[in-house]
Amino acid sequence: MSDSAHDLLKRVFGYDQFRGPQQAIVEHLVSGGDCLVLMPTGGGKSLCYQIPSLLRPGTGIVVSPLIALMQDQVDALRQAGVRAACLNSTLDFAESAQVERDLLAGDIDLLYVAPERLLTARFLDLLDRSRIALFAIDEAHCVSQWGHDFRPEYRQLDVLHARWPQVPRIALTATADAPTRREIVERLGLSDARQFVSSFDRPNIRYRIVAKHGGPKQLLDFLEPRKGDAGIVYCLSRRKVEETAALLAEHGFTALPYHAGLDSATRTANQRRFLRDEGVIMTATIAFGMGIDKPDVRFVAHMDLPKSLEGYYQETGRAGRDGDPAEAWLCYGMADVVMLKQMIQNGEAGEERKRLEGRKLDALLGYCESVRCRRQTLLASFGETYPQPCGNCDNCLDPPQTFDGTEAAQKALSCVYRTGQRFGVMYLIDVLRGKDDARIRQFNHHVLPTFGIGADLDQNAWRGVFRQITAMGLLEVDNEAYGGLRLTPASRAVLRGEQRVQLRHEPDRKRERERTRARRGAAAAVDTLDAAAQRRFDALRDLRARLAREQNVPAYVIFHDATLRAIAQAEPATLDALAGIAGVGTAKLARYGAAVLETLNAAE
Template identity: 70%
Template structure:
């Protein structure tokens, strides 16, 4: 452990391990196999990078993510570590040079895509090399029931079969209990020690709002976050482009990203997001996996994700540096209907569809919950939490509830009397006594439920309908174009045998309170420290441009903030700052001190 701590300080610039990192490093460095479940931003990479430096030979890191490989290799090189990657982004000459360095024992870590690793050529190269360990990143990709199945991962069992004495460490941030069991089974990790860290990202504030005018709601959310880097997820390519355009018109630097864009455009937009401050990326889920940018301050969902795993993974791209970050989502019944239709119209088998329905139901339940969001989210992954986290909308502004039994009976009765053939919008029109052409066409103004719901406005009725669907009192008939239908549970409510408490629609927060929440928990810096911090960021940006690397591989914001607060006056003092290792001190120390001095001039 002393050797591990010395290397941690000398190379990475940290004085102590976080959580279970120390145990994992000692176990793998000693030759043991490990399965590591740790949240995004929890420090998974260090769990194999440090043992790679402690053991003889080259560590092979299997990753499906080109962007992550490139970022991590660049970050390691900044630390003086001999690292390289092999993937489709390299031309033949560059790939050959990496292979030669590997064969000559000149690399500490080599990142490889699974497709490349499984080729006879690369397997032959590994036969001739000294191997320190195998790290299998994004291990949930092995599960066919997971949210990101990659068939090549199924073949990674050959690593243990062919090199049984080389330790393996499999790592993931998103795996429920069934996925964990499948990882163990598929990768033959029955003898591996499991290290399960808390899935709780304490620095993230979770907020879910009822979708009304989603783009306006998004702009309100962003109003106090201008200049921050963030990601806005949309379900469709068209919506991605429209949202990016709308944000740009409001003076926000926003870029679109989806699979339909030209590959060069995608690459340029990703490059700008990684290398520039304050970029907002509007994207489908095609963007984000493997994005190692630590200072993403928010992730916003304009549409419902497909599962709790997807939501957790996507929101986990915010706040990887440990500073306060936001996960914001707008949700409406239409989102659920659209995703249900996508499930039913998909070409997967019935077992898979049943699983996807369950996952969607869990996410809808999370959205409609009146309890602590963090408690609900962690509970999905089998982790208990006492609730009242103080960093979710339900804890910060506890939702009001009301006896919705009569309203639910009116809604269910109206769905029944209109023939269970119509969606929520038409049913609400009937309940509120609207005079629409559709109501007249079907004669629904003659129904006994016509106009019985005038006591609630359309917004309140939409909330009632959403909660009835989420609670299983109504179901959406996807084949019937989103028509609402009664369920087996409906009768008890209609007969008055059950009562129902519903969540009240939240009122909009006053601007002052929204801004207070947006700045909640940010690190305290006075005006002078802020000037120093800004000067350090400007210096970092200049160096990053010269080297054509993301700014955060030079130093994280958290490190620059500590420097700005500590005001070191010499290299010895700078060396005590967390995140300043020996190589970075030698490479950048004098320039950092000069930037500090200039800021105070």
Template identity: 60%
Template sequence: MTPEYLLQHVFGYQRFRGHQREIIDHVAGGGDALVLMPTGGGKSLCYQIPALLRAGTAVVVSPLIALMQDQVDALEQLGVKAAFINSSLPWEEVRAREQRLLRGEYDLVYVAPERLCTDAFLDKLARIPQALLAIDEAHCVSQWGHDFRPEYLQLAVLAERFPDVPRIALTATADAATRREILERLQLKEARVFAASFDRPNIRYRVAPKAAPRRQLLAFLEEHRGEAGIVYCLSRKRVEDTARFLQQAGFAALPYHAGLAAETRAAHQQRFLHEEAVVMVATVAFGMGIDKPDVRFVAHLDLPKSLEAYYQETGRAGRDGLAAEAWMLYGLQDVVMVRQLLAQSQADERIKRIEHHKLEALLGYCETTECRRQVLLRYFGEILAEPCGNCDTCLEPPAVWEATREARMALSCVYRTGQRFGVKYLIDVLRGQADERIRRFGHDRVSTFGIGGHLSAAQWKSVFRQLTAAGYLAVDMAGHGGLRLTEKCRPLLRGEEILRLRHDPQVRKTAAAKDRRAAGMPEDEDGKRLWAALRALRRQLAEAQQVPPYIIFSDATLADLVERRPRDPGDLLEVVGIGDAKRERYGQAILEVIRDHEVAA
């Protein structure tokens, strides 16, 4: 069998993308590899096809039970012999699957790193021919990364125990420092590194100033009513409150965080996977290992930890390649919070410098007036030659104003009031709002009192946010979050520097729900009816097998079926995502739905 044969007849695709064929040839030939490829870019094929080409069983390291379940369900639909072995199984079933592994009955077996690295499991692997060892979510081994997992450090033992078995490490997010650490910690120094483009052109990136978060979120979700998505919040309380708010607004919203009972989390995750319009409101405890391809949006109500975390989390949208959206609210309190976290860090100076770099990159992304996609890709060492045309700064370029005078007013006010007050107090002083507290401190008599009446409180808040993000102001930890001047502000105060800031766009009122076409849905009425009929078939098949609908067919497959309208079984192999097994299993039902539609039309 050739890679092309497996690609079409097992996985249902007509051609390889990017570096896929080169990676497959390298690993199938016995070489080690580190693969950097965006979510939805086809990483899994890079080890699944070599696993079928090589003799023996491929062992795949995966960090989460949900990911294993999804991958195995999907492979079984394709007719591939796969299994997972993890703590969700009864002891008797674990033992039975291990016996089948020893008998060579599996093409691929998924295990967690902590199980794989036990002496007992390693001894079992030593008794079987291994096709390859794949380490998914390899960034988990890196302490520079956003999702470090200490159990991944044990995986270096694979190089020592099985030096002749090819190993492939895969990740969707890794900057230069993370890549170096993956290669070092997994003993992959001789591995070839394959770096695909990090660009996800189907995702639209938008960042909005945080003004009225609930109203803003509701306006955004009205654009996506009837679609599945994820809303990330920083705290458990915010998760609970936001989920309740969205439920009251008529959304099928569910909370997810580590404080919920395990059975509640599992039930909510199953609803998200199996239903087609659930909004999961979650902390970052949710998401890694979720293979649901039809997530149409990811919203952040608070700043993520880093640009890597942001890229990973937003990458959970649009895995099927259809249009999706990444939307984030960002405000002054977010800047204060991340700077406080950095100041509180107990790490050594070298790690602090890296953390500082990551923070500045994140704030720079939020405040940029450039194409957001260009800024994001540049962080990962990739240059996008032209603005993308699919982010907020491209679609609605932000206005910039010469703010040197106002910035000096703000900085002077911080200095004149003793460098120990928060933004609200400082804005009241600048705008001449002499309340009892200001009079008690005598700040109604400082030279900056009332000099900023020409700007609204919201405009001053934007100035302070941008000055803090740019490093002219710092958060005074000893002063309970008050702002203080940094060395960077000296040239600005002396009149030696010109400063331009962005105008924050006006917050729009919540719009009424629009007649919005779902991603992939045809525009014409006849196409919409066939789309609905095929979705109903998909839902019926999924319920019968108790698997998520996307395991049967993705939305991209439905869209291709509507466009091609195959008439006989041979035509089905031309459809995205349909190989021999799915044609055999579902072909007759698909053709009947299309024939019935044509007759009714």
């Protein structure tokens, strides 16, 4: 069996060897076993069910939550010579009928279908009359009510095992903490399934977090050296998505908005441009991204705090799927914390869910303010130990300076207490710095002992103090006081001098801007090509773009950048030599080989 799997891997997909646990998963599934696969984005999950679908008799049925993802997967498989199809609402009656006939005739290797379509009586009856190789349930975390992409239909997919107990199943996700993983197993009836849990590490992603002070300007500074790169910018609100897209467009970026408030046609058109054009930036709410298969996203930027470490990991994981260096940049401030706390408290979820969401947000705050290696902290949240500092995050590359902040923390906590535990950060900072303000006089806070005792620190430094001690659990947001801060039981030991507080210095803003502009970021680590190889690479990209336009498919389903870069470096002179490049399978060699060699010759 292994030889057949390796043969398919090379002949169809153009790769010489499996990565990580791929081979073990393929062998387990081909032999008829069920499995749950947790593998990071870009780790090669799709091959784990695509190859078994080709090796087992019948059609592999892939449950996928998004139409765009289905179509991209089908396009990529067809480029590789695989008989793939999808059934969704974009097909007219005649097209759907043809797919159904092909399924019954055994002329489809892989069929992608949404859970809503799969669960219809018509489709279930169609499967009864077909030969099924396996069921693959992609984005399996959608089954969990604790997950961030909950889809109720996923919870009914246990029908697959009940109706076809002899057909092996594989559930796949890129992110699932322990509660989510347990619920996937329970809801899908996978208690006897073998679990394959890969490392959650994405070593090619550089993690960087900055304190918010004029977020749009900070975003422009971050993006300035990245013009021409594809990326995603996440914002918390629809209005901010629109404003950010307009701002980027004004500064010469190709930026498009995406949120649930846009009509379906606009969302579909913008997503299509992002997937198929070069260098497009999508500014979006978290409504965008699940299942996005674009490999060359070079950065994911968060303009606001996400809701959890799990969501942050999944969203940042959309960068660098091709394995080339990418960057995850997060800009956040106390206003984000207040807004998210209020959203949790005012939501319709039950109290248990609200408490869980609150704990998840607190864990994310701790991550943001930690002075440890980001990768170590992030992976620890998934129960994984990373043995040493990664050397590829802001805390490793530019270690933060810390100081004994006990006195500053005591001043901040005392000010919160003496002003009645009902005011927000900016008001408290004004009291601490002794600002002559009508509102402060109105409440007689100018006569408090804490008025003016913090004049030695500027506003930026005090923002950092409040942000950090909130992350430490010494303060919490009082939603009934419109986002005011109040003490927690943990603050008592600090106020009494029984516990010391270590804080990180806030970076100098001018120095931070200069560093940001001077730094090319993670993109600098991409293998650089000499002048001749760069000329060949550019020519190959032009060829790929033309071929993609002619076929109306995304450029990356023809060849990834990494494959084009390898071709440009190796400069193969024959089809046999070209066949040795990773990512060049038999079908692509036959289809594009002559054009690639001709383009290389012309580039010289």
